[in-house]
Amino acid sequence: MNTATTRPAPPVSELLMRGLFDENPVFRLALSLCPAVAVTTTVNNGLMLGVAVFVVQILSSVSASLIRHIIIPKIRVPIFVIIIAIWVSVMDMVLAAFYPMVYAQVGLYVKLIVAFAIIISRMELFAMKHPVMPSFWDGFGMGLGFLVAMLLTGAFRELLGSGSLFGYALVDFRPLLLVVLPAGGFFTIGLIMALFNWVDVKRGISVKDNYKGCHG
Amino acid sequence: MTAPHATVDTAPPSLREMVRITVGLTVVCLLASIILGGFFLWTEPAKARNIAAREELLIRQLLGLPESATIREVRRYLLWRGPELEAFYLGDRRLLQLDASGDLIATAEVPAEIADSPGDGAKDAWVRERAAVDEDQEVRYVGRFFAGYDGERNAGYVIEGATIGFKTWIRFFLAVDADYGLRGIEVTEHEEDPGLGAEITEPYFKHQYSGRSFDDIAAIEVTKDPLPGEWRTALEALDGSDLDRWLQQHADLVAAHPDIHAITGATISSVAVTKGVKRALRNFRKRMDFVEAHL
Numbered sequence: 001m002n003t004a005t006t007r008p009a010p011p012v013s014e015l016l017m018r019g020l021f022d023e024n025p026v027f028r029l030a031l032s033l034c035p036a037v038a039v040t041t042t043v044n045n046g047l048m049l050g051v052a053v054f055v056v057q058i059l060s061s062v063s064a065s066l067i068r069h070i071i072i073p074k075i076r077v078p079i080f081v082i083i084i085a086i087w088v089s090v091m092d093m094v095l096a097a098f099y100p101m102v103y104a105q106v107g108l109y110v111k112l113i114v115a116f117a118i119i120i121s122r123m124e125l126f127a128m129k130h131p132v133m134p135s136f137w138d139g140f141g142m143g144l145g146f147l148v149a150m151l152l153t154g155a156f157r158e159l160l161g162s163g164s165l166f167g168y169a170l171v172d173f174r175p176l177l178l179v180v181l182p183a184g185g186f187f188t189i190g191l192i193m194a195l196f197n198w199v200d201v202k203r204g205i206s207v208k209d210n211y212k213g214c215h216g
Numbered sequence: 217m218t219a220p221h222a223t224v225d226t227a228p229p230s231l232r233e234m235v236r237i238t239v240g241l242t243v244v245c246l247l248a249s250i251i252l253g254g255f256f257l258w259t260e261p262a263k264a265r266n267i268a269a270r271e272e273l274l275i276r277q278l279l280g281l282p283e284s285a286t287i288r289e290v291r292r293y294l295l296w297r298g299p300e301l302e303a304f305y306l307g308d309r310r311l312l313q314l315d316a317s318g319d320l321i322a323t324a325e326v327p328a329e330i331a332d333s334p335g336d337g338a339k340d341a342w343v344r345e346r347a348a349v350d351e352d353q354e355v356r357y358v359g360r361f362f363a364g365y366d367g368e369r370n371a372g373y374v375i376e377g378a379t380i381g382f383k384t385w386i387r388f389f390l391a392v393d394a395d396y397g398l399r400g401i402e403v404t405e406h407e408e409d410p411g412l413g414a415e416i417t418e419p420y421f422k423h424q425y426s427g428r429s430f431d432d433i434a435a436i437e438v439t440k441d442p443l444p445g446e447w448r449t450a451l452e453a454l455d456g457s458d459l460d461r462w463l464q465q466h467a468d469l470v471a472a473h474p475d476i477h478a479i480t481g482a483t484i485s486s487v488a489v490t491k492g493v494k495r496a497l498r499n500f501r502k503r504m505d506f507v508e509a510h511l
Contacts, residue, residue, distance in 0.1 A: 072240050074229070079244055086248045090255045097259035100266040 009134030019141025025118040026149035027193045032116045036150065037185030039109050043166050046154025048106045050147030052091055057119050057146070059087040061139030064127040071128070080123045081114070088113045118146060149192075156188050264335045275362050275374045278391035278400055280459065285366045290511065291336070292503075293343055295355045304355065306343055307511045313347075318506035361500065363511075370394045375500050379492025381406055382413045382484050390493060396430040396501050399459055401493060413485030419455040420448050421486070424476050425493055427463045433497050436476060438487050443477040 009015075025031045032053075040046040063083045064071075071079055092110050095103040103110075113119070122142050127135040158164060161180035163171045178184045229237065275287055293304040302321070305312040308331040313321045330342045336357075344355045364371040375390040386406040391399040401422050408414045415421055420443065428436065450466045463470065478486035 072237055074233075075237050075241060078241065082244055082248050086251055089252055093255050093259040093263070097262035097266065100270070 009130045009138075012134075012137045015134065015137040016141040016144070019138070019143070019145035020148060021145075021196065021199075023142075024145045024149060024196070025142055026146060026153070026189060027196045029118070029121075030193075031118040031121065032146070033186070033189065035109060035112050035116070036153065037182050037189070039106070040150055040154040040157055040185060040188075041161065041180050042158045043151060043154040045105060046150035047147070048102055049109050050150035052095075052106065052110050053113055053116060053119070053150075054140075054143030054147045056084065056087045056091060056113050056116075057122065057143035058136060058139040060084050060119050061122055061127040061135045061142075062132055063087070064123040065130060065132045065135035068128050076124070076128065077120075080120050083123070084116075084119055085114050118142060152192055153185070153188050156192070157184060261334065268334070274389060274402060274404070275364065275391075278374055278389060278402060279364045279372045280399075281364050281371055282366060285364055285371055288363045288365065289360060290363065291339060291343075291360045292358050293340075293347075293355050294358050295347055295349060295353060297349070297353060302347075304343055304347065305507050305511065306339060310511060311343065311346060312507055312510050314506060320506075320510060323510060372399065373500070375496050376404075377492055377496030379488050379495070381408055381488045382482070383407055386416070386485070386488060386492065388489070388492065388496075390496055390500075392497065392500065396497065396504075398425055398428045398430075398433050398493070398497060400426040401489075403489075408482070408485050412479065412482040415479045415482060416485055416489050420451045421479055421489075423451040423454045424473070426454060427459055427470060430497065430501065432474065433494055436474065436490060436494065438478050438483070438490050439475045440478050440483060442480070444473075447473050447477075 010018075019025070021028075023029060026033065026036055035049070039049045060080075060083050063086075064080060067079075088110065091113075092107070095110060096107065122138060126138045130138070155165060157179050158166075159170065160176050161178075161184065163169060163173055163175050176184070179188065272287060275281070276285070279285075281287070288308045291306045293306070295302045295304065301316040303314045303316075305314070306326065309326055311324045311326055313323070315321055324346055326342075330338055333339060340355075340357055347355050349355060359376060361373055361375040363373050372391060372393045375392060376387065377390055378385050378387045380386075384407050386408070387404045389402045389404055391401070393399055403417045403422065406414070406416065408416060425433070425436075447469055450462075450469050454462045476486060476490050
């Protein structure tokens with residue numbers, strides 16, 4: 001297992017584009033769908049979980065990159081889990097202490113971030129092979145991609161399911177209860193995935209080339 | 217030993233490598249605990265303040281206290297001194313020491329820095345010190361209640377109680393007026409099942425206890441009859457409105473429903489809460505008979 005820098009890191013703009021579109025954690029890689037579906041019944045909840053994942057992703061990627069030369073390859077996975085657990089616990093304590101109102105709503109989900117596949121996969125695939133700054137931007141892009149995905153899904157579901165955005169009533173019609181239920185969450189994510197594919201076709205990229213498959 | 221994947225190196229690690237792995241993991245865990253410990257020390261006071269603030273808000277709501285009212289906490293401790301049981305009551309002015317029959321043994325003035333100290337640690341340590349226990353004896357914190365004062369007028373009490381629910385403890389606050397009538401209950405902590413036992417926090421269940429006298433609560437029972445629609449509407453209307461006005465408007469309905477209607481599919485949780493409320497209120501009155509004059 002070669003842990004040293006093997007190839008030059010891509011430029012920042014490409015790292016950001018990757019996280020947002022080309023390898024968007026939710027819409028392209030289909031990672032962490034369960035918590036994503038559970039939380040995104042409103043924009044606000046989606047936003048808060050998105051921010052929490054964003055921060056944990058950056059901190060974990062940077063930490064893994066910092067110690068990548070001294071990690072014993074055989075035990076890198078337990079060490080990744082410990083690193084993620086540290087930052088998730090720190091988030092948990094800081095939120096509980098300084099943002100109790102937010103914590104009351106997302107406290108349960110923040111603890112779940114430990115098991116988010118997207119975070120550990122970025123540490124394994126990117127942070128272990130690149131210096132700190134590119135790892136920071138990779139974490140930044142992926143975290144931002146997840147955050148945007150949470151916002152889009154949450155906005156769609158809250159608008160159709162409750163007729164409001166950020167809790168403010170916008171449209172007056174009988175809400176589609178299905179959209180707020182878990183099944184509706186999967187439908188929403190599927191629809192946005194289709195939109196991503198459509199954009200790719202318009203940009204002249206074959207969907208097949210870009211499609212990386214489902215990682216569970 | 218089986219090798220499920222041919223590509224994986226299945227050779228057992230050498231002694232040297234095992235030592236490296238053990239040391240590596242130990243160092244990582246040590247670093248992790250240092251970081252977490254640091255953050256804990258930094259955030260814990262703020263967290264304790266948040267919890268205290270939330271409790272105070274809840275107590276004010278339950279008792280309907282105005283802004284100017286003050287809340288005093290009274291903590292209760294038990295100690296087995298040989299075969300003798302002693303009880304301690306720590307108020308914000310005095311510490312009372314009682315024997316098992318409720319007779320006062322001693323009182324002590326509480327220093328201001330103990331009464332005003334944030335969190336519980338300093339208070340518990342002070343009581344332990346005052347009780348002057350031998351090493352094998354333990355002063356055990358067993359519960360607390362709050363007294364609300366509007367000026368010098370007693371505006372009622374809030375008792376913290378607990379009862380065994382379907383799986384684990386259900387913790388609740390009881391708001392009690394100066395005549396030991398129950399103003400309302402609020403479940404503060406529970407792990408009942410969503411959609412079943414968790415309904416104990418819903419207005420239609422918890423408000424069934426509101427506005428009952430001490431004797432009403434002593435006689436209250438749980439019935440499995442379905443909750444009548446009219447009664448349910450009235451109970452849900454109480455949420456967020458004034459209890460005294462609500463009692464005037466719905467006096468006949470309250471009188472017509474002297475028992476608690478169990479939550480459908482969660483009789484155990486309903487009975488648990490009812491038993492807990494009855495026990496907490498009965499014990500509180502018994503204790504107050506001993507200590508009220510001295511606190």
